[in-house]
Amino acid sequence: MPLVLVADDGPVRTITLNAPERLNALDLDVLAELREAIDDTANASTVGAVVVTGAGRSFCSGADLTGMFGDLTRPTEEIRDHLKGVYASFLGLRDLTVPTMAAVHGPAIGAGLNIALACDIIVGGPRARYGPTFAEIGLHPGGGCSWMLVERIGRSRAMAALLEGAIIAADHAHEIGLSDLRADDPLAEAFRLASRYARRAELSSAIKRSVDTATHAGFADSIDVEALAQAESTTNETFRNFLVEFAART
Known part of the structure; x- marks a missing residue:
């Protein structure tokens, strides 16, 4: 049985962590399949938006710590390099050019929280629980949690x-x-949003690019990106139709 399910419904791709018997805890096998799913999505020209969720009652209960860190007798630098490879398994979500939504219906703990944070939008259900619980077990935060939480x-x-x-x-x-966003059915709401964004995929990707630039670059760089993207968007049919209607009203 696949540990990560990938399903396309039109231009919306849903990526589901599929180990419900252990609350979708992440081991190296799950992470390998997740990385493959993300890499495939990055190269899929037909995908206009992505929803990430978990099977069963948990979004993701965190890492399976017994296997995640490997041999703890290794030098610290080797453990660090190993961990950076682990992080790369899910942080590829941040690099996707299409909008990404986490549908969090249950616990999202530790590395599971990181997966949600790596998405552009988090839709939470009434039973969602978010756990930056690293310090509680004597562990420093990892997987980009510090940076993404501050952001x-x-x-x-x-x-x-x-x-x-x-x-x-x-x-x-x-x-x-x-x-x-809060929703009684976060998966349904995330899919509804994803479908809406995917219908205007080119514009949605351009907006995501502009927001990313505004977040991480200076104002002048943001203006440059926005000006080009706005100029390009004047060619799309939705805007041209609106312009005709607007002109008719004036």
């Missing part, structure tokens, strides 16, 4: 969450911006 909820809230290492409930997560 999403700000420095002070990220600092508090990581130092505390506690579970963040669905309502509080939404209040602080950890999740973007």
Whole structure:
């Protein structure tokens, strides 16, 4: 049975962690299949948006720690290099050029939280739980968690969450911006959004590129990217039709 399921419904691709009997905990086999799914998606010209979720009652309960770190008697530098390879298995989600949505219906703990954070939009259900719980088990955060939490909820809230290492409930997560949307059925809502964005795939990808530039580059670079993308978008049929309607009203 595949540990990661990939299903296409029109231009929307759903990637599902498929180890429900262990709450979709990540071991090296799951991560290898996840990386393959992400790499395939990056090369799939027919995919206009992506939804990431988990089978069963958990989004992802974190890493299977017994096998994740390998031989702990190795030098620290070797463990670091190994971990960076592990991180790359899911951080490829950040590099996808199409919008990505995490549908979080249950626990997203540790590395599972990282997978959700690597997506552009998090849709959380009433039973969602978000766990930056590294410190609670004596482990430093990894997998980009520190950076992605700061990006999403700000420095002070990220600092508090990581130092505390506690579970963040669905309502509080939404209040602080950890999740973007709440829905009784987060998978259905994420798919609805993905379908909408995929219908205007070229524009959605350009907007994602501009937002990424605005986040990580200076204002002048952002203006350059926006100006070119806006100029290119004037050729699409939706805008041209709107322009005709607008002109008729004036």
